[in-house]
Amino acid sequence: MRALGIGLIGTGYMGKCHALAWNAVAPVFGDVARPRLAMLCEVDDALAARRAREFGFAGSTADWRALVAHPEVDIVSITTPNAFHAEMAIAALEAGKHVWCEKPMATSLADAQAMLTAARAAGKVAALGYNYIQNPAIRLAARLIGEGAIGSVNHVRVEMDEDFMADAEAPFSWKSAAQSGHGALDDFGVHAFSLLKVLVGEVAQVMADMGKPYPTRPLQEGGARPVETHDIATILLRFASGASGLVALNRSAWGRKGRIFVQVFGAKGTISFDQERMNEIELYTAEGRSDLQGFRRILTAPVHEPYDRFIPAPGHGLGFNELKIIECRELMRTIAGEPAHLIDFETGLRIERTVDAAARSFREGRWTEV
Incomplete structure (x- = not known):
């Protein structure tokens, strides 16, 4: 498998959990290429830059739309508060990216349906964070x-x-x-x-x-x-x-x-x-x-x-x-x-x-x- 380019939106509890997973998946399983940690997004540039250094990401931004559009990003990890999941996931899918979104899928059934519609239209993998x-x-x-x-x-x-x-x-x-x-x-x-x-x-x-x-x-x-x-x-x-x-x-x-x-x-x-x-x-x-x-x-x-x-x-x-x-x-x-x-x-x-x-x-x- 070609090394995937990773974009991470959010670096709180679950954002750090995603970052640890992307850093560890290759050495733990040994049968996949180490993902390229391409871009990280936080609420301001200073925090984004600090988290990028800590988590090992090559670049950082305070604009999640810039991350979604970044050519080095193949998959977007979404670990923001629940209300932002739908807009971010749909934008990522429409930009041709795979999506790994934390649960819950959305805060309304209509938003969740729109997310699935976008995933079907994009033909990309769209997964949810149900790790239990x-x-x-x-x-x-x-x-x-x-x-x-x-x-x-x-x-x-x-x-x-x-x-x-x-x-x-x-x-x-x-x-x-x-x-x-x-x-x-x-x-x-x-x-x-x-x-x-x-x-x-x-x-x-x-x-x-x-x-x-x-x-x-x-x-x-x-x-x-x-x-x-x-x-x-x-x-x-x-x-x-x-x-x-x-x-x-x-x-x-x-x-x-x-x-x-x-x-x-x-x-x-x-x-x-x-x-x-x-x-x-x-x-x-x-x-x-x-x-x-x-x-x-x-x-x-x-x-x-x-x-x-x-x-x-x-x-x-x-x-x-x-x-x-x-x-x-x-x-x-x-x-x-x-x-x-x-x-x-x-x-x-x-x-x-x-x-x-x-x-x-x-x-x-x-x-x-x-």
């Missing part, structure tokens, strides 16, 4: 479910909790503004739907409730502003397969740092996973002697690909940034026309349709078709 599905533990869980290890799935629960919005005195930020989306439902709840997609399948119907634990937040300049998003969401699910489910989301849950607790219940057993213990799953199978039945903890190891690309010893564990490196390699596979484990804009739009249906369900107080 890349975890070797999640891949193992999906394989076990597909092989029938727990029988036919009849129910699934996902609890996703963090506490970055738990402090009632934290000042109003873009995450509490309506232009950022619905709140917990799409800000991070889309990760739950990505896991459900690879583990259980398509969601057919939803029934949702959402809540605001703090109706107002203080402003730094004094006073307060009403909170326009919902930090809590609970969604009942009916899957196309006939299984039922529950997703519970809370980004104001004191003490929870990165918890995504998944339980998949089947006719012959159960699989559970907790993102705060991301290198293991628990498997229960209703077989053998009843007095010896119990959950079996399985630690990820080199036998669970692509763990072996990082560490030659079992039980040592991968981290969040390693999942992004795996996702980066899957993106490069897609660009090369190879089979890949990735959520593209086509699948991403189905996730956005689930989010939109849940929001409509909350407004209308009824079960809603996806």
Whole structure:
């Protein structure tokens, strides 16, 4: 594969994560050309230049449109706040670039549809940052479910909790503004739907409730502003397969740092996973002697690909940034026309349709078709 020219827009939490992935993908996997880090964009020239030096990019700019148009850029990593995803992704695709956009796809279903339309018209790869599905533990869980290890799935629960919005005195930020989306439902709840997609399948119907634990937040300049998003969401699910489910989301849950607790219940057993213990799953199978039945903890190891690309010893564990490196390699596979484990804009739009249906369900107080 020819070395790809990389453009990165945004250098915050996820921007740095993308930069680490682009720097590491070649030495970790050893089967791709090292990407050329061509151009980086930040909100002002000084910050852009500093981040370019830190992250190893050849050039920098404060104009994201200049980055999108740059002839050395083949793929654009978009790691900006949610409200900017659609405009930037569409512009990049129309300029003939591949796109790697962080989740959520957009802050409205109409914008997400426009992004997919642009991707189809451009004929370029357009992928989304759902790196939790890349975890070797999640891949193992999906394989076990597909092989029938727990029988036919009849129910699934996902609890996703963090506490970055738990402090009632934290000042109003873009995450509490309506232009950022619905709140917990799409800000991070889309990760739950990505896991459900690879583990259980398509969601057919939803029934949702959402809540605001703090109706107002203080402003730094004094006073307060009403909170326009919902930090809590609970969604009942009916899957196309006939299984039922529950997703519970809370980004104001004191003490929870990165918890995504998944339980998949089947006719012959159960699989559970907790993102705060991301290198293991628990498997229960209703077989053998009843007095010896119990959950079996399985630690990820080199036998669970692509763990072996990082560490030659079992039980040592991968981290969040390693999942992004795996996702980066899957993106490069897609660009090369190879089979890949990735959520593209086509699948991403189905996730956005689930989010939109849940929001409509909350407004209308009824079960809603996806």
